[in-house]
Amino acid sequence: MKRLIFETSLVSSHSIIVPLEIAQYCLDQKHKRVLIEITFNNQTISFHAALQKLNEEYRITFNAANQKKLGVFPSDYFTVQLFEDTSKYGVEMPEEFDAVLQSDPEAFEIFESLTDGKKRSLIYYILKIKRSQTRIDKALIITENLKIGIRDNRELIKKI
Numbered sequence: 001m002k003r004l005i006f007e008t009s010l011v012s013s014h015s016i017i018v019p020l021e022i023a024q025y026c027l028d029q030k031h032k033r034v035l036i037e038i039t040f041n042n043q044t045i046s047f048h049a050a051l052q053k054l055n056e057e058y059r060i061t062f063n064a065a066n067q068k069k070l071g072v073f074p075s076d077y078f079t080v081q082l083f084e085d086t087s088k089y090g091v092e093m094p095e096e097f098d099a100v101l102q103s104d105p106e107a108f109e110i111f112e113s114l115t116d117g118k119k120r121s122l123i124y125y126i127l128k129i130k131r132s133q134t135r136i137d138k139a140l141i142i143t144e145n146l147k148i149g150i151r152d153n154r155e156l157i158k159k160i
Contacts, residue, residue: 004082010067010074015052015059018082023051023058026082033090036060040070040078048091089119097126100139107143114151121153 004022011017018026026034037046049060060080062072072078087093101108111119122142129135138157145156 005079007077007079009077010062010072011059013074014061014063016062016080018051018058018060018080020058022082026051029084031084033085034060035083035085035087037081037083038062038066038070038072038078039081040072040076043070045069048085048087050090089123090116091120091123091127093123094126094135094139096132096135097123097139097142100136100143104143104147107146110146111143118151118153122156125153125157 004025006019006022008016026032031051033048033050035046036049037044045066047066051058051060053059067073070078101111111122114122126135126138126142129138141159142156145158145160148160150156
């Protein structure tokens with residue numbers, strides 16, 4: 001994928017507009033999900049994101065937590081670079097969750113049968129947990145719930 005760099009600012013409290021020619025290039029290359037790198041005041045963060053069409057514009061969500069990490073305010077301009085997202089799920093899989101799924105072929109097969117969005121939401125849920133042991137515990141709960149047929153995300157994360 002060619003270098004896709006642009007300068008922008010927040011267009012709302014949580015999103016940025018991607019120039020149409022860059023968004024169109026990504027979509028033409030079948031890259032609706034991208035790895036984004038934002039640089040501000042010599043600090044850089046990277047995260048996975050999706051190109052979302054709103055009216056005639058393409059946007060990427062830039063959440064408050066990432067804004068805070070960089071010290072970005074609504075009036076600030078920052079540099080954005082987009083890369084092809086080569087991750088399997090459109091987000092990096094936490095090693096604890098991956099290990100639990102790899103150790104349970106039945107749960108792994110069920111997990112793989114879920115929609116991409118449902119997989120990502122479960123991965124994001126695990127990623128928010130800071131302690132490794134808690135990540136493992138929650139991953140075990142999710143896999144057990146998948147095996148008994150629970151598919152609702154709110155129920156999947158609860159211990160039965």
